[in-house]
Amino acid sequence: MSETLRRVQTLVLGGDFRVSEHGFDELEQDDILASDVIAGIAVTIAIEDYPDRTRGPSVLALHHDATGPIHAVWAIPAGERRPAVLVTAYRPAPNLWDSDFKQRTRP
Numbered sequence: 001m002s003e004t005l006r007r008v009q010t011l012v013l014g015g016d017f018r019v020s021e022h023g024f025d026e027l028e029q030d031d032i033l034a035s036d037v038i039a040g041i042a043v044t045i046a047i048e049d050y051p052d053r054t055r056g057p058s059v060l061a062l063h064h065d066a067t068g069p070i071h072a073v074w075a076i077p078a079g080e081r082r083p084a085v086l087v088t089a090y091r092p093a094p095n096l097w098d099s100d101f102k103q104r105t106r107p
Contacts (some may be wrong), residue, residue: 002046004059008074011084012041019086027090036065037072037089047071047102054078057086062101067091069101 011017019027024051027034028035042061048060058075072089092101 002049002051002059002077004049004051004057005044005046005061005074006043006060007042007057008084011076011082012074013053016082017084020088023086023088025085028071028092030063030091031067032070032089032091032100034086034089035068037063037086042065044072045102046065056080063089064096071101 008017016043017038024034026032027037043061044061047062050059051057053075056076056078058073061068061072061074063072069092070088070089071089071092075085076089077085094101096104096106
């Protein structure tokens with residue numbers, strides 16, 4: 001398991017998270033409820049892990065809601081231990097991902 005995702009899950013389950021302004025915009029654009037992303041944090045899986053990003057460790061995670069798959073980028077600010085930040089979330093384009101939405105099919 002991704003260490004970044006494990007840290008994010010621990011923070012979110014403890015109520016220590018926020019949604020970025022960009023995240024709220026993207027959620028609204030794709031008709032995704034933040035509460036659905038938050039509620040599914042315990043069963044989400046890491047697709048891509050970026051533990052050494054300059055802005056802080058982040059992870060692209062696969063979530064699901066009643067409509068289908070959701071990709072969410074979670075981060076922890078650089079030099080900090082908290083909070084978990086939902087940077088963005090979107091419905092992945094089927095033509096850019098495999099059938100499970102876990103691997104990119106195009107660069």
